[in-house]
Amino acid sequence: MNKNNAEMALIPTILCGGAGSRLWPVSREQFPKPFIKLDDGESLLQKAFLRGTALINVHNVLTVTNRELIFKVEDDYKEVNHRVSDSLVNNYILEPFGRNTAPAIAAACLEVAKVHGDDAILLVLAADHLISDQQAFSGAVERACELAKRGKLVTFGINPT
Numbered sequence: 353m354n355k356n357n358a359e360m361a362l363i364p365t366i367l368c369g370g371a372g373s374r375l376w377p378v379s380r381e382q383f384p385k386p387f388i389k390l391d392d393g394e395s396l397l398q399k400a401f402l403r404g405t406a407l408i409n410v411h412n413v414l415t416v417t418n419r420e421l422i423f424k425v426e427d428d429y430k431e432v433n434h435r436v437s438d439s440l441v442n443n444y445i446l447e448p449f450g451r452n453t454a455p456a457i458a459a460a461c462l463e464v465a466k467v468h469g470d471d472a473i474l475l476v477l478a479a480d481h482l483i484s485d486q487q488a489f490s491g492a493v494e495r496a497c498e499l500a501k502r503g504k505l506v507t508f509g510i511n512p513t
Contacts, residue, residue: 360501361412361472362493364404365460367453368397368417368425368479386479387424397425397479398432404477405436406486407493414464416445416456443467473500 368386386397394402404413417425422444429442445459457476464472475493483489496506 361468363412363414363464363472364475364477365414366400366477366479367456395428397428400477400479412441414443416460418447
């Protein structure tokens with residue numbers, strides 16, 4: 353695939369794991385932070401899923417999780433699936449046990465390259481982030497995709513306060 357091709361696949365990749373220890377007792381090993389429901393009734397995981405699927409031309413979502421959480425992930429997605437395209441494909445990488453962020457991203461890169469080709473764009477989304485401005489997020493992703501199409505690695509961050 354040509355790197356200048358505007359139709360490069362954008363694959364939102366949600367990292368959903370964690371030990372459930374930081375917000376104990378609200379979160380715990382079998383109920384880590386991504387599954388905590390906020391005041392609007394949605395979990396952080398659901399918000400990440402909806403954020404990724406709201407982007408233009410997203411047809412696949414890849415989730416990296418573990419064997420103990422896969423059914424909770426699927427249940428969370430089912431609760432909000434009515435708000436996404438019927439043609440959306442959900443794929444999963446199941447880690448036998450948590451290896452932290454970098455190995456999860458590496459596994460996702462290998463899987464996306466195998467399924468979608470070397471020129472696919474991987475958008476890594478943490479399952480426990482709260483981003484309330486979808487329009488600003490979408491704009492940032494569009495700008496990042498333009499850089500990625502030119503072979504750049506793009507990271508997002510915020511100015512610390």
